[in-house]
Amino acid sequence: MKRHLLLFALALTVSFLPQYLAAADQLRAFQRGSWQTILHAHAGRPMMVNFWGVTCAPCKVELPLLGKFVRDNPGLDVVTVNADLVPNAREAVLSMLRKTGLLSTENWTFSDGFVERLRFEIDPAWQGDIPRTMLIARDGKVTTLEGIVDLAKVKKWFEAQMNETK
Amino acid sequence: MIRTATIAAITLLLQGAANAQMSHHHVSESACDTTELRCATKVTPAFAPDGRLWLAWMAGGRILVANSKDRGKTFSTPVAVVDRPLELDWGPDARPRMVIDRHNRIAIAFAIFRDKNFNGEVLYTRSVDGGHSFTKPEPITPNTESQRFAQLALDADGSVFVAWLDKRNRAQARAANRIYKGAALFFAWSKDGGGTYSEARMVRDSTCECCRISVAFAGPGRPAVLFRNIFPGSVRDHAIVTFKDQATPGEVHRVSQDGWKTEACPHQGPSLAISPKGTYHAVWFTGGEVRKGLFYARSADSGETFSEPMAIGRLDRNASRPYVVASASGTAIAWKEFDGEKTAVKLITSGDDGKTWSQPRVIAATVDASDHPLLVSDGHDLFLSWMTKADGYHITPIDGAP
Numbered sequence: 332m333k334r335h336l337l338l339f340a341l342a343l344t345v346s347f348l349p350q351y352l353a354a355a356d357q358l359r360a361f362q363r364g365s366w367q368t369i370l371h372a373h374a375g376r377p378m379m380v381n382f383w384g385v386t387c388a389p390c391k392v393e394l395p396l397l398g399k400f401v402r403d404n405p406g407l408d409v410v411t412v413n414a415d416l417v418p419n420a421r422e423a424v425l426s427m428l429r430k431t432g433l434l435s436t437e438n439w440t441f442s443d444g445f446v447e448r449l450r451f452e453i454d455p456a457w458q459g460d461i462p463r464t465m466l467i468a469r470d471g472k473v474t475t476l477e478g479i480v481d482l483a484k485v486k487k488w489f490e491a492q493m494n495e496t497k
Numbered sequence: 498m499i500r501t502a503t504i505a506a507i508t509l510l511l512q513g514a515a516n517a518q519m520s521h522h523h524v525s526e527s528a529c530d531t532t533e534l535r536c537a538t539k540v541t542p543a544f545a546p547d548g549r550l551w552l553a554w555m556a557g558g559r560i561l562v563a564n565s566k567d568r569g570k571t572f573s574t575p576v577a578v579v580d581r582p583l584e585l586d587w588g589p590d591a592r593p594r595m596v597i598d599r600h601n602r603i604a605i606a607f608a609i610f611r612d613k614n615f616n617g618e619v620l621y622t623r624s625v626d627g628g629h630s631f632t633k634p635e636p637i638t639p640n641t642e643s644q645r646f647a648q649l650a651l652d653a654d655g656s657v658f659v660a661w662l663d664k665r666n667r668a669q670a671r672a673a674n675r676i677y678k679g680a681a682l683f684f685a686w687s688k689d690g691g692g693t694y695s696e697a698r699m700v701r702d703s704t705c706e707c708c709r710i711s712v713a714f715a716g717p718g719r720p721a722v723l724f725r726n727i728f729p730g731s732v733r734d735h736a737i738v739t740f741k742d743q744a745t746p747g748e749v750h751r752v753s754q755d756g757w758k759t760e761a762c763p764h765q766g767p768s769l770a771i772s773p774k775g776t777y778h779a780v781w782f783t784g785g786e787v788r789k790g791l792f793y794a795r796s797a798d799s800g801e802t803f804s805e806p807m808a809i810g811r812l813d814r815n816a817s818r819p820y821v822v823a824s825a826s827g828t829a830i831a832w833k834e835f836d837g838e839k840t841a842v843k844l845i846t847s848g849d850d851g852k853t854w855s856q857p858r859v860i861a862a863t864v865d866a867s868d869h870p871l872l873v874s875d876g877h878d879l880f881l882s883w884m885t886k887a888d889g890y891h892i893t894p895i896d897g898a899p
Contacts, residue, residue, distance in 0.1 A: 446526075447866070448837070477761050
């Protein structure tokens with residue numbers, strides 16, 4: 332009986348695994364509480380979070396640069412969050428991430444119609460302007476950068492954080 | 498061991514299912530996906546010269562129109578402007594625009610996304626039979642580059658003024674290998690109540706491309722347009738232009754020195770009203786080095802110079818979406834604030850043309866997504882027009898308002 336149960340559970344898991352991985356690895360649903368989930372998951376490690384959107388023109392300039400940055404600097408904690416509330420944007424979001432080489436990064440997409448509450452959880456002063464980058468230090472200190480970021484400076488920030496670790 | 502493995506497997510399964518469901522869930526600011534008013538994400542009100550209240554709303558991928566003879570208590574059967582779903586521009590600052598002239602002609606402009614890159618197209622339509630039917634929507638300009646954020650305003654002689662943000666110059670710059678930032682402010686006129694529009698003309702190149710613009714009349718034939726400009730060094734502060742006559746845009750003046758140097762889309766445009774005395778009232782949002790948040794300023798010299806900006810609302814409560822109206826009886830400003838659980842609409846009023854203002858008071862609140870709060874007057878009373886996901890549409894007379 333126990334063996335049957337185990338086999339059943341494994342079969343179920345395997346059958347849902349591709350769907351789970353697709354949902355989890357490519358584009359996760361950013362909902363109430365997701366910000367704390369991200370912060371906890373990366374706690375103690377320097378992290379860059381980039382908020383962008385499919386209708387945002389400067390984001391289209393920045394994302395390919397971010398894609399290159401991620402390729403050139405493997406192992407850094409980089410997270411993207413699509414913060415543009417356009418209905419059914421999932422395909423557009425995935426297409427943009429694919430084009431910019433960011434598909435294997437940790438990617439999230441706003442998935443709650445009450446965007447004010449999502450933004451408030453991240454930063455009560457944030458009005459929704461994108462692109463927006465948050466650098467979260469090992470000690471949790473947040474540095475917010477508006478607009479297209481200078482990735483050379485971001486790299487220096489990561490290096491400084493790593494040096495502190497040593 | 499077996500129990501642990503089973504629990505782990507089931508947990509993973511449930512997580513996967515939940516995640517997949519969340520990812521495919523229709524994430525919406527609306528309460529429902531059909532076309533009724535209660536399903537709307539954006540609702541635009543306008544009082545007609547005969548006192549009837551008209552609404553144009555976005556719901557279920559369509560633009561719908563209805564009217565009320567009893568100031569919003571009951572509405573006529575809604576009429577869809579187009580009888581098929583459209584790829585409507587869902588940007589935070591996008592909404593249908595509408596004016597009704599004294600012949601009861603209803604002119605509407607709205608934007609759709611014309612391609613998968615979210616380039617916009619401004620369309621216009623008109624009804625000449627009291628809103629029973631609308632003409633097939635036509636592009637506001639034959640140019641096929643991106644256009645968004647059209648704003649309509651009715652001149653004293655019945656002409657319809659339209660202004661919008663247009664990216665045609667970006668394409669030219671690209672072809673010539675030049676860097677081009679933002680969009681351009683364009684305008685046109687309709688002399689037949691919104692049935693046809695004149696050729697598009699440019700007012701200003703290189704404005705911010707992702708914020709609503711605001712129009713008010715300084716006098717007959719003299720629309721004034723308030724917009725987020727791009728000043729040298731990528732500073733996205735506000736500017737204003739007042740037309741000398743219908744064909745001639747005047748000089749562009751800076752409204753404030755906020756110093757918001759950014760390469761970002763603020764998604765939050767300004768609001769402008771001009772009082773019968775000719776005083777300009779401007780409200781806007783900035784994230785500048787000099788100041789951050791919502792601000793108000795007035796101009797007594799037709800928009801050439803503005804007063805020192807006055808802060809509105811609480812920065813720590815995400816004060817946003819300011820809107821101003823002015824009439825002979827006073828001036829009022831509404832905006833939204835969010836406290837972590839609910840969104841409140843706050844109001845301040847002025848009885849001396851914007852020199853001094855009342856303390857803020859809450860006039861409405863909701864616990865889920867909501868449209869921008871808008872103020873609209875029927876010539877006697879001031880109303881708050883506010884679409885909310887949780888509580889539906891409100892058109893509420895404001896007690897004690899000017």
